[in-house]
Amino acid sequence: MNTLHRSLSKQLLVSILRIYLILTVVVTLAHILIEYQYAKSAIQKELVSIGAIFEPALNTALWELNDEQVATITDGIYAMPLLFGVHIAHPDGRVLHQKMDEHYPALQSTSLQYRFDIHHTLDNTHIFLATVTLYSNEQAIFERLKVNFFMLVLNAFIKSAALLFLFYLAFRKYLQRPLGLLTGEISTIKSALGEKRLITKSFPHNNEISLLKEEFNALLRHLYTREQKQIDTLKEFNRMLEERVQERTLALENANQTLQMLSTTDTLTHLANRSKLNALLLEAEKSFHKAQKPFALIMIDIDSFKAINDTYGHLVGDHVLTSLAHLLTSTLPANVIAGRWGGEEFLVICNGYDSATAHSLAQTLQQSVQNYPIDTVGHITISLGVSAFRSQSTLEECMRQADDALYESKKRGKNCVTLLA
Structure with a gap:
């Protein structure tokens, strides 16, 4: 009996697992991208909220030209977990105050920033005092995604392991075990060809394997019937051949007797010659x-x-x-x-x-x-x-x-x- 290097159920299981892993990776990446966009949007909103919180204090400090208070407020804003830089500029472009991370050039190019103008209202007149820019970066997003990313990966791993186990049980029950029984029955029939046996094992589920069993039994019945017809034909041929041989043998014996008689008998008197x-x-x-x-x-x-x-x-x-x-x-x-x-x-x-x-x-x-x-x-x-x-x-x-x-x-x-x- 030939030994299978890889069974059909294992190949199907591996193929399904590969497809599932690919889909899991794609879905996980899509989920991470969505989470990334959501975290970025949330940080952008938080920057707006921070600006709204500190805008009145900055308005007062700038109007009063209290640099010490402006510096204190700037340090307070910079201390917020999301912020990596605060930049306050005069309307003419002069930097009034700033607190920046060491990666300042990179912060300027980031899209995670919120810029708002500070106006002081006096007698219904809006006086432009300064432009404040709050900077954040990708690290803040990744910090927020770190926990979610770990949970996503863990969730995908647990789902994959559970699904693999369930697939293994299902394939073993519905495919591997029935195929093993079917193969064993065929091997038994192969080792006892003269007994004209059929597959007698019953399968619990009426599926393709049951249909394969019935079709295989039908093929065996057809082969057994044709074999019996050939045997009957061969027996009849042998019988006819034996009769023909007996007839020829009898004719040959008669001919030999005739020849013997002709060689030893006088043709006229039928006495010995x-x-x-x-x-x-x-x-x-x-x-x-x-x-x-x-x-x-x-x-x-x-x-x-x-x-x-x-x-x-x-x-x-x-x-x-x-x-x-x-x-x-x-x-x-x-x-x-x-x-x-x-x-x-x-x-x-x-x-x-x-x-x-x-x-x-x-x-x-x-x-x-x-x-x-x-x-x-x-x-x-x-x-x-x-x-x-x-x-x-x-x-x-x-x-x-x-x-x-x-x-x-x-x-x-x-x-x-x-x-x-």
Whole structure:
């Protein structure tokens, strides 16, 4: 699971705090500016009040030309907390008296000053005695703002801390904790994908997170449904594929069996062909040497088969061959195998037979064929040669001996059995 360097709730909280701090600074500065203007206006009014208070005394002292009293009044005015300078000038510009702070040039340029003229009334005549200027400066304003400024900053700090704490609690309750629960549920679902789980946690407030949960569950249901459809489709495809494979396998097995049969079976008589007979002869020879199991051979040839073909045609000749094959199959016991050696010659492998029993079987075959009627041709005869395999002989010698015995039967007039000792 990925680790978050900064959570969303913290980022939102920090962003809101930054905005709040900026607004607080702007509002505080505006408040300070307003307080500054208010303090400046108040000081200006107080300067007017001070002038109004001391104007009668100055009027009397100036009219009486009492410099000592003027100096005393000037010192009294200068002692006022707001004042940093008092300047009394004659109408002709001469300085009659002044009490100034050491920063006199700066005081002259300040806007915090109040200037008023002193007139003495005599017999309804106003006599201009002097011009009085009262000076104050920014320091007086700042002295008044000092306490207010401290309270403003303290108030802003307390509000910011309280708001941060409240925002933290709100974000933790309404955003951080629900998001944590939602993330935990998603992690649980991720670790158990095969169980098709949904988000089951309930959220106390019906808000965007609850909507996100429902939408996420809807997405999961859609994905699970699509996954199940894909699984069902895949299962159906696998089933069809297995059926197709089974069909192909069965067809291949049938084809192999057909090929095996074609490679070992004579196509006309459906008996073992010469290749199959050779393989069976080798097996019989191996069994003889390994288990001393005897076997004998009977070589069969249809008498006057060429005359049958010449007289009745090859189709009838083929019918004679298939009829003889059918007779051999139905007459011979299970351990005796008959096959077509070539043309009108047949070979019978008698497993477990010695020369005497093989000779007896050959006579039975000779009589059965002689008594078996065939369509169109009627009765036919066969000549047979019998030989038994001996330990001192080879398979080729045994085959040649059976062939010689067959030849001997032909010499004897056909339709007989010959066993060469």
